[in-house]
Amino acid sequence: MYAALWQILPGPVWLRILILLVLLAGLLLALSTWVFPWVEEIVNNQEATVGGP
Amino acid sequence: MTETGEPTAEPVRGRRGQRRPRPPVTVLGVLGEVLITAGVLVLLFIGWQLWWNDTYVAGEQSKAAADLSNGWIAEELKARDPKEPAQTPADFGDPVVAEAPGAGKAFAVLYVPRFGAEYHRTIAEGVGVSVLNSTRLGIGHYPDTQMPGEVGNFAVAAHRSAYGGGMHLINELRLGDAVYVQTADGYFTYRFRDLEYVAPTAVAVLAPVPGVPDRAATDAILTLTSCNPLYSTAERIIAYGVFESWQPTSAGPPAELAPIIAAQAKG
Numbered sequence: 001m002y003a004a005l006w007q008i009l010p011g012p013v014w015l016r017i018l019i020l021l022v023l024l025a026g027l028l029l030a031l032s033t034w035v036f037p038w039v040e041e042i043v044n045n046q047e048a049t050v051g052g053p
Numbered sequence: 054m055t056e057t058g059e060p061t062a063e064p065v066r067g068r069r070g071q072r073r074p075r076p077p078v079t080v081l082g083v084l085g086e087v088l089i090t091a092g093v094l095v096l097l098f099i100g101w102q103l104w105w106n107d108t109y110v111a112g113e114q115s116k117a118a119a120d121l122s123n124g125w126i127a128e129e130l131k132a133r134d135p136k137e138p139a140q141t142p143a144d145f146g147d148p149v150v151a152e153a154p155g156a157g158k159a160f161a162v163l164y165v166p167r168f169g170a171e172y173h174r175t176i177a178e179g180v181g182v183s184v185l186n187s188t189r190l191g192i193g194h195y196p197d198t199q200m201p202g203e204v205g206n207f208a209v210a211a212h213r214s215a216y217g218g219g220m221h222l223i224n225e226l227r228l229g230d231a232v233y234v235q236t237a238d239g240y241f242t243y244r245f246r247d248l249e250y251v252a253p254t255a256v257a258v259l260a261p262v263p264g265v266p267d268r269a270a271t272d273a274i275l276t277l278t279s280c281n282p283l284y285s286t287a288e289r290i291i292a293y294g295v296f297e298s299w300q301p302t303s304a305g306p307p308a309e310l311a312p313i314i315a316a317q318a319k320g
Contacts, residue, residue, distance in 0.1 A: 001086040003075065028097075036101045047286045048220070048279050049180045049193070049210040051256040 102215050103284070110217035113188035118173040119317045122162045125237050126318070129302040148202030148273075148299035149238040154178045161201060163192055163209070164233040167245075168222045170313055176209055176234070186216045195259050199273070201234040201241040202299050205261035208276040213283055213290070220279035223292050224248065232275060232294045233310050239301040240310065243275040243294035250281055251289050258291045272296070 009016040076082075154160040154177075161176035177184045180193035192211040199205035211219030230245040251258060258278065261270035273296030281290035300307065306314045 001083050004078070007075075031094075031097065032101055032105065036098055036106070039098060040102060040106075047253065048185060048212045048289075049195075050251070050253060050258055050278055050289050050291075 107215050107218055110186075110188050110191075111219075114174055114191035114217045114219070115171065117159075117189045118162045118175040118191075119320070121159055121175055122173065122235055122314065123318055125235070125302060126314070128237075133303060145239075145300050145304065148241060148296075149301070150200050150203040151236055151238060153196070153200060156196070157183060157190075159190055160194075160236060162235045163219075164235065164310055164313060165226075165230070166309060166313065167226055167230045170316065173313070173317060174211070174217075174219050180210045185210065185212055188217075191217050191219045198259050198276075199261065199270075201236055201275075202273060202296060204273050205270040206259060206263060206274045206276055207234070208259045208278065210278045213280040220277060220290075221283075223277060223279050223290055224281075226292055231307075231309055232277075233307065234275070235306075237302070239299060239304070240306050241299050242297045242307055244297050246293045246295050249291040249293070251291055253286070253289055255289065255291075258289075263291075263293060 006016065009019055011019075151160065156179045157177055159175045159177045163174050163176055165172055174191045175189065176192045176194055177187075177190040178194050178196060180195055184190045184193040192209050195208040195210065198208040201207050211217075213220050213223065226245045226248065228245065228247070232243040232245055234241040234243065249258065257264050257266050258276060260266040260268075261274075262268040262272075263274060263276060275294035275296065277292040277294075279290050280286050281288040298307075305311065
């Protein structure tokens with residue numbers, strides 16, 4: 001999977017690493033902006049009250 | 054990751070430009086990569102929930118609480134007759150007990166110097182996620198319990214970790230620590246008494262006399278509830294405080310709280 005991704009990327013090694021870092025940064029931003037808040041609503045695992053949910 | 058078992062006989066890349074032979078793509082290999090990715094994503098989520106988002110929400114809740122408090126003080130200053138001096142500390146009689154607010158309404162600000170001089174959080178009516186997980190609120194008042202200063206039990210809940218972690222340091226409280234509750238009417242001082250560790254179902258801690266549901270209350274008690282142990286929801290940690298004194302907004306904050314309020318007004 002990741003080997004194939006590496007093969008698809010163009011250019012020399014430094015450019016590939018740069019592209020990967022940019023992709024990774026975008027992925028982290030998307031995760032923390034949309035995906036994680038959505039997941040958090042589903043798994044509310046931080047109950048702090050007495051007397052049940 | 055290195056391949057084990059076989060000794061590497063020669064450098065993989067001999068001459069410049071010569072490509073390393075690509076290992077065959079196997080189902081197991083792809084499955085392994087997918088699983089590793091899933092694991093990393095879960096770890097990222099936990100890190101985000103417990104630290105990144107927690108810090109962000111804590112900052113927002115803190116700002117919202119400061120705005121609320123500053124608003125009350127400004128309102129009182131505006132309403133006061135400028136010729137009349139501020140009330141001097143004295144016995145202000147029985148505390149003003151406010152009516153129970155509507156669900157989700159912010160009606161008080163909590164200050165606990167033991168949690169840090171910058172600690173101030175909004176208390177709103179209700180203990181659902183719309184209050185506890187909010188970036189604007191954070192601490193929830195159990196609807197059927199009493200109000201600040203009222204004889205009985207003023208019980209509130211907040212997260213120990215994540216969503217701003219309003220009660221992160223609850224286990225650090227020491228006997229006699231001040232817990233201040235500010236409302237539109239004034240400042241209510243409680244003194245921390247003891248901690249208790251109970252099951253999540255122990256609703257008796259919310260009774261007017263905590264732990265003794267059938268008894269009529271004679272004291273005004275403050276009850277804080279949160280999760281225990283830290284990062285777990287297996288138990289609840291309960292902190293009790295006893296009402297000590299009250300003073301109206303016009304009299305200014307209690308001495309220990311004054312610098313905290315002043316710093317908060319500066320922003």
